[in-house]
Amino acid sequence: MQHHFDTPEQQFNASKLGMWVFIATEILMFGGLFCAYAIWRAMEPNIFDQAHHFLNKILGASNTVVLLFSSLTAALAVRSAQVGKRNMTTIYLVTTIVCAGIFLVIKWFEYSHKFHLGLLPGHCFGHPWFSATVQNGQEVGTCLRVHADQTSSMPQWVRAIDESGHEQLLPPRANMFFAIYFCMTGLHALHVIVGMSILVWVLYKNLKGTFSPAYFTPVDLGALYWHLVDLVWIYLFPLLYLVGKPE
Amino acid sequence: MSDAHAHGHADDGAVHVHIASSRFYWGIFGALVLLTIATVKVSYYDFGSMNTVIALLIATMKGSLVAAFFMHLRHDKLFNTIAFLAAFLFLAIFILLTYDDLGQRARVEPDYGSVVDRETGLAAPGGAPATSATVDEVEEEAPHAAGSAAPSAHPAEKPAEKKE
Amino acid sequence: MAAVDMPHVGAGHHAADSHGDPDAMYLKASHGIRSWLFTLDHKRIGLMYLTMVALAFLVGGVFALLVRLELFSRGKTIIDGETYNRFFTLHGAVMVFLFIIPSVPAALGNFFLPIMIGAKDVAFPRLNLLSFYIYLCGVAILLTSIIMGSVDTGWTFYTPYSVQTTNSVISMTLGVFVLGFSSILTGVNFLVTVHSMRAPGCTWGRMPLFVWGMYATALIQILATPVLAITLLLLCAERFFGIGVFDPKLGGDPVLFQHFFWFYSHPAVYIMIVPGMAINSELIATFSRRAIFGQFAIAMSSLGLAILGFLVWGHHLFVAGMSEFATMLFSALTFLVAIPSGVKVFNWTATIYKGSILWASPMLYGMAFIFLFTIGGLTGLFLGTLSVDVHLTDTYFVVAHFHYVMMGGTVIAFLGGLLYWWPKMTGKWHDEFKAKIGFWFVFVGFNTVFIPQFIMGSRGMPRRYYDYLPQFEIFHRVSTVGSWILAIGLFTTAYTLLEALWKGKPAPRNPWGSAGYEWMTDTPPCLANFHKQPVFTRGPYDYHLATAEELSTGWDEVGGEPGSKKD
Numbered sequence: 001m002q003h004h005f006d007t008p009e010q011q012f013n014a015s016k017l018g019m020w021v022f023i024a025t026e027i028l029m030f031g032g033l034f035c036a037y038a039i040w041r042a043m044e045p046n047i048f049d050q051a052h053h054f055l056n057k058i059l060g061a062s063n064t065v066v067l068l069f070s071s072l073t074a075a076l077a078v079r080s081a082q083v084g085k086r087n088m089t090t091i092y093l094v095t096t097i098v099c100a101g102i103f104l105v106i107k108w109f110e111y112s113h114k115f116h117l118g119l120l121p122g123h124c125f126g127h128p129w130f131s132a133t134v135q136n137g138q139e140v141g142t143c144l145r146v147h148a149d150q151t152s153s154m155p156q157w158v159r160a161i162d163e164s165g166h167e168q169l170l171p172p173r174a175n176m177f178f179a180i181y182f183c184m185t186g187l188h189a190l191h192v193i194v195g196m197s198i199l200v201w202v203l204y205k206n207l208k209g210t211f212s213p214a215y216f217t218p219v220d221l222g223a224l225y226w227h228l229v230d231l232v233w234i235y236l237f238p239l240l241y242l243v244g245k246p247e
Numbered sequence: 248m249s250d251a252h253a254h255g256h257a258d259d260g261a262v263h264v265h266i267a268s269s270r271f272y273w274g275i276f277g278a279l280v281l282l283t284i285a286t287v288k289v290s291y292y293d294f295g296s297m298n299t300v301i302a303l304l305i306a307t308m309k310g311s312l313v314a315a316f317f318m319h320l321r322h323d324k325l326f327n328t329i330a331f332l333a334a335f336l337f338l339a340i341f342i343l344l345t346y347d348d349l350g351q352r353a354r355v356e357p358d359y360g361s362v363v364d365r366e367t368g369l370a371a372p373g374g375a376p377a378t379s380a381t382v383d384e385v386e387e388e389a390p391h392a393a394g395s396a397a398p399s400a401h402p403a404e405k406p407a408e409k410k411e
Numbered sequence: 412m413a414a415v416d417m418p419h420v421g422a423g424h425h426a427a428d429s430h431g432d433p434d435a436m437y438l439k440a441s442h443g444i445r446s447w448l449f450t451l452d453h454k455r456i457g458l459m460y461l462t463m464v465a466l467a468f469l470v471g472g473v474f475a476l477l478v479r480l481e482l483f484s485r486g487k488t489i490i491d492g493e494t495y496n497r498f499f500t501l502h503g504a505v506m507v508f509l510f511i512i513p514s515v516p517a518a519l520g521n522f523f524l525p526i527m528i529g530a531k532d533v534a535f536p537r538l539n540l541l542s543f544y545i546y547l548c549g550v551a552i553l554l555t556s557i558i559m560g561s562v563d564t565g566w567t568f569y570t571p572y573s574v575q576t577t578n579s580v581i582s583m584t585l586g587v588f589v590l591g592f593s594s595i596l597t598g599v600n601f602l603v604t605v606h607s608m609r610a611p612g613c614t615w616g617r618m619p620l621f622v623w624g625m626y627a628t629a630l631i632q633i634l635a636t637p638v639l640a641i642t643l644l645l646l647c648a649e650r651f652f653g654i655g656v657f658d659p660k661l662g663g664d665p666v667l668f669q670h671f672f673w674f675y676s677h678p679a680v681y682i683m684i685v686p687g688m689a690i691n692s693e694l695i696a697t698f699s700r701r702a703i704f705g706q707f708a709i710a711m712s713s714l715g716l717a718i719l720g721f722l723v724w725g726h727h728l729f730v731a732g733m734s735e736f737a738t739m740l741f742s743a744l745t746f747l748v749a750i751p752s753g754v755k756v757f758n759w760t761a762t763i764y765k766g767s768i769l770w771a772s773p774m775l776y777g778m779a780f781i782f783l784f785t786i787g788g789l790t791g792l793f794l795g796t797l798s799v800d801v802h803l804t805d806t807y808f809v810v811a812h813f814h815y816v817m818m819g820g821t822v823i824a825f826l827g828g829l830l831y832w833w834p835k836m837t838g839k840w841h842d843e844f845k846a847k848i849g850f851w852f853v854f855v856g857f858n859t860v861f862i863p864q865f866i867m868g869s870r871g872m873p874r875r876y877y878d879y880l881p882q883f884e885i886f887h888r889v890s891t892v893g894s895w896i897l898a899i900g901l902f903t904t905a906y907t908l909l910e911a912l913w914k915g916k917p918a919p920r921n922p923w924g925s926a927g928y929e930w931m932t933d934t935p936p937c938l939a940n941f942h943k944q945p946v947f948t949r950g951p952y953d954y955h956l957a958t959a960e961e962l963s964t965g966w967d968e969v970g971g972e973p974g975s976k977k978d
Contacts, residue, residue: 003433004532004608006944007260013324014534014607020327021599024334025637031338032641032671036656038342039349039667061287065280072276075317082266122655155661173662179654183645214262227318234309237283238302242290245298326606337634340721344740345670348725351734 012217019221023228026191030232033184037239040176049244051170051177053162054119056110060241063106064233070099071230074199074223081216086206089219093203096226100196107189114178117160121179125172126156181240188232195229198222265322275316282309433531433939436838440938451536452938456543457522458836463546464518465905467509472901474502479860479894482887485878492877496563497578499875503566504583508590509550511821512679515686516632517546517597519828520625522836524601526929526936527619529610529945534603542596545589552586565875567676570657570668574649581650584643591636591643594682598632601625612947619927619951620696620709624689627713631678631685631720639675642668666731673724681720684816685713687780687824688755694777694827695759697925699766702952705758712751719748729800738797745795752788756781771923772846776827779854783819787812790865805875808868811861819857826853826904833908834922838935839915845907852900859893920965926957931965 005011041048077092118126155172162168202222205211211219286305294301315321320328431440437454447455478499481488490498525533533539556562556579564573564580573580605626609618618626646668648654655661657668696703703709725733725741733741759781768774790812793799803809830846833839863886868874872883879887921930928951932941945966949956 002536004530004534004536008262009260010607012262014603016323017327017330017606018535018538018599018603020330021602021633022595024330025595025599025633027331027334028338028341028634029637029641031334031341032638032645034338035342035345035671036645036667039346039664040662042346042350044662057287057290061283064283068276068279068283071279071313071317072272075272076269079266079269079272082264121652122649122658122661123653125661155655175655176662179656179661179663183648183654183656187641187644224318227313230317231310231313234313235303235306238286238290238306239299242286243299243302246291246293333634337721341638341674344722344725344737345667345674347740348670348728348733348737349664349667351736 008214015217015221016224019224023224026228026232030184030187033180033187034235034239037180037184040180041243044173044176047171047174048177050168051119051174052241052244053164053166053168054114054117054160054170055181055241056113056163057241059106059110060237063103064237066099066103066106067230067233070096070103071227073099074226078216078220078223081206081211081219082213084213086209086211089206089211090203093199093206093219097196097199097203100192100199100226103192104189107185114182118156118158119160119170119178120175121182122175123155125175125178126158126170184236184240188229188236191229191232195222195226198225265319267316272316275312279309279312282312431938434937434942436933436935437938438935449540451532451540453521453525453533453536453539454836454936456539457518457520459543460513460521460546461518463550464510464514467505467550468514471502471505471510472898474498474505476894476898478502479891481877482879483891484888485881485884493563495877496875497561500562500565501557504553504562504587506817507566507679507683508587509553511683511817512590512594513546513597514825515690515821515828516601516625516628516682517542517593519690519825519832520601520621520628520686521597523832523929524622524625525604525608526932526940527622527927527951528605528608528613529928529941529947530604530608531939531941532608533600534608535600538596538600542593542600545593545596549586549588549590549593552582552589556582556586567672568643568646569672570646570649570665571659573646574657581647584646588640588643591639594632595636598629598636601629602633605629610945610947612945613928616707617947617950618710619929620692620703620706620713621689623710624685624692624713627717628682628685628689630714630717631682634721635675635678635682638671639679642671642675645671666728666733669728669731670724673727674721677724677727678717678720680816681716683821684784685716687784687821688716689713690824690828690831691759691777691780692755693927694773694780694824694831695762696952697831697923697927698769698771698774698777699763700769700924700954701762701766702950702954703758704761704764705754706950706952708754709758712754715751715754716748719744719751723748723795726795726800729797730804742795742797742800746792748795749788749792752784756785756788769923772843772850773827773831773923775847775850775854776823776830779850780820780823780827783815783823783857787815787817787819790815803868805873806868807864807872807874810874811864811868814861814864819861823853823857826850829908830904831923832929833911834918835929835934835936837912837915838918839911840918840922841907841911841915845903845910849900849903849907852896852903854900856893856895856897856900860890860897861893863887863890863893919963921961921963924962926954926962927951931961933965 001008001011005014073092073095077089077096080086080088080092114120118124120126155175157172158170158174160168160170199222202218205218282305286302289301289305290298314331320331431446433440437452440452441450447459450456477490478495481490481495481498521533521539525531559579559582562568562576562578562580562583564576568580568584605618605622645654645656649657653661655663657663657665659665692703692709723741723745725737726745729738729742763778790808794803794809794812830841833841867883867886870883872879872886918934920932920934922934923930926949928945928947931945954962
């Protein structure tokens with residue numbers, strides 16, 4: 001226990017409160033992006049509807065389940081620490097970290113597909129420098145440039161095959177959807193990486209045998225942070241992948 | 248580590264927490280997966296404007312499960328819940344008061360960036376007309392946005408205010 | 412003796428050099444440079460913050476003097492237009508982000524908040540130290556950006572100019588981003604400290620108003636600063652990748668940046684002023700030697716300001732092209748802020764009424780605060796009125812209003828607080844005569860600077876302009892001369908405080924005869940703040956309950972203070 005606390009309970013409660021307040025700040029930080037999302041979705045519902053078909057529901061749902069499972073193992077890690085099963089804590093923490101890795105790998109595939117189609121934010125939307133028209137021997141997308149002006153920095157029309165196999169013509173303003181998509185999921189991915197680092201540190205402490213049923217605060221706080229990452233994704237997934245008119 | 252300096256607490260000052268069973272956590276996980284499947288299934292049906300509401304409702308149910316049980320809010324100090332919910336309250340203030348500006352302005356026509364009247368869908372005064380440009384005209388159409396601050400023909404309506 | 416009561420169990424958790432005898436005076440508990448660099452003592456961290464904040468104030472002040480000097484006469488006086496733009500941007504950025512936001516909470520708050528609730532330290536001492544180093548990091552990044560060409564956008568970094576301009580906006584925003592983290596950590600720390608570290612008997616109702624102010628400030632820091640973080644990240648992404656969120660050509664909206672920015676920055680002006688009010692409540696109570704009138708109301712008005720501060724940011728955007736509906740809504744909401752502000756001003760006045768006033772230098776600042784803040788607050792109502800604002804926006808009227816609240820409010824309270832607590836912090840007694848001379852120079856100088864600005868602003872002199880019409884010359888000249896008087900006052904005050912360090916007589920435990928908790932302990936406090944776990948049996952303003960000994964020498968902790976715990 002640290003010198004300025006009177007009891008371990010006081011220290012535990014203070015740490016928990018600190019973490020919860022920090023979680024509140026994280027929610028408000030993401031809140032800026034949710035605000036941007038809400039506004040553009042309200043202003044341009046058709047664009048959002050059209051563009052969201054380029055996100056793969058199945059990959060998104062798989063990632064959701066992966067994160068939910070990692071959340072479960074994080075909660076179980078805390079439970080093992082509470083009852084003093086150090087080896088179980090180790091196993092659960094490792095599972096959580098591996099799941100985080102799987103999440104990032106799936107995300108990587110999703111991102112690279114967007115890059116191939118030229119579905120990027122802002123100036124890069126439809127820019128031929130990023131886009132490959134052919135992927136795996138199959139034509140997937142074309143950036144429509146009227147003039148031969150390859151140096152234009154304006155977003156372009158994009159004709160590409162969406163995730164349900166339909167060919168779609170996306171207007172330049174669809175770049176806003178992808179701007180928000182990349183900002184939100186990018187910031188979330190950053191949090192996944194930070195969360196992984198925290199869990200690795202907790203794992204190291206656990207292997208060193210720091211924790212006991214009387215003192216497991218870092219496991220608890222690390223798991224809280226990880227649940228926050230999960231919580232944000234729980235909202236990101238439907239808002240980006242699912243909302244809109246179905247085919 | 249222990250000391251008997253506890254003041255104002257009825258107990259011994261040690262850490263006491265509610266410990267749920269592993270089976271319980273697995274049950275919560277099961278419920279979360281079911282809700283995930285539900286939200287994906289539901290997305291294949293069109294409920295019009297309710298799409299978003301339903302999706303957010305299911306997401307909130309999932310989020311509440313995570314917060315209440317995985318994050319132990321159910322058995323935690325009340326103030327932690329207050330801190331958590333306060334974040335959402337202020338987020339709501341943020342979004343609503345921002346939206347009362349951007350949502351109340353003349354709407355921007357999605358494809359070409361021109362300004363249209365929210366009520367009628369016609370080109371708004373001061374804004375460029377929303378023409379049906381073909382792909383070939385894109386290069387000219389894309390960058391433009393409406394001129395601003397032109398006097399409004401409908402005093403009750405907002406003038407087009409999309410600013411460059 | 413008292414040390415027996417202290418649970419020193421955590422010794423092993425600390426770096427050896429931060430650890431010392433808890434009963435030794437905090438400056439002597441450990442020695443050497445490492446004992447400062449790695450200290451976990453909130454009092455030393457507060458002093459380190461104070462040093463940095465004072466340096467920032469000096470730097471920001473020099474920029475202000477240069478800007479004023481340039482405006483002394485029409486055309487070019489000393490610097491060209493580009494440099495002028497950079498100087499006023501730097502004056503704003505340095506003063507806001509480096510000085511005024513951390514000034515009261517991180518410096519004085521760090522030092523006194525734990526003492527005033529009878530705690531041994533803040534809840535997270537290591538986080539506290541981390542927040543200081545993050546602050547230093549932010550300062551370093553900001554300095555780099557100044558060297559790399561500086562910024563001429565104004566401290567608000569409005570798009571689209573901040574996206575297009577060629578100078579070092581990115582490093583400047585990154586610096587501010589980092590400083591925001593420091594601010595968040597301080598806020599989290601204080602909030603948790605107030606919740607979980609209060610001594611027995613220090614109920615919410617008895618909590619000193621300074622602590623209430625810090626608590627309200629912490630709430631704002633926690634809830635608003637993250638939005639600044641995301642705003643600045645988006646601005647950087649906009650510059651790096653052109654994501655278009657703020658770019659109308661790509662479908663974005665530049666006014667959205669202003670919404671994002673002011674969702675932080677309007678509450679942030681309450682981060683700046685609420686601590687000033689918090690100090691002022693202490694000053695008024697102590698020097699009127701009375702229980703403060705409406706303690707509960709003042710405490711609640713701090714919280715009220717914290718919450719209302721989140722509802723009114725749109726009044727910065729009245730002429731930015733916001734929808735008419737939103738302008739009306741925000742204008743109406745803005746007037747609500749006058750209620751908690753009024754509650755405070757009236758309660759302070761009621762406290763002074765029939766009080767036994769001691770005209771010491773801190774009280775002069777306390778009185779000046781009420782006077783100047785009232786002017787600043789009322790002119791804020793002019794600006795909140797939609798139709799008047801259209802005329803006054805971007806004129807010197809806004810500049811004068813802002814400085815009346817920030818300088819006439821927070822800086823005055825900060826100086827008052829410094830003089831008030833200097834004996835407790837350093838154990839040295841300053842020269843009251845010099846302090847009062849300094850005060851009068853500050854007071855007269857300040858008004859000389861800004862009253863002409865009100866006048867020329869209402870006559871249409873736009874702010875941030877490098878040059879001006881002949882009819883404004885006299886106002887600018889008076890204003891510039893005022894800035895010199897103000898500078899003399901500030902240097903006199905700084906000299907008075909520094910002189911006390913080497914020439915001052917040892918200060919008594921309770922030199923002002925205050926009933927506040929922080930005066931009950933040693934001067935300067937020992938490392939653990941109190942020798943024994945204090946138990947508060949009366950409120951911090953209960954002059955009718957405080958004994959004569961308490962009002963002269965505080966608690967005699969060695970012999971067992973009143974209400975001492977017997978375990």
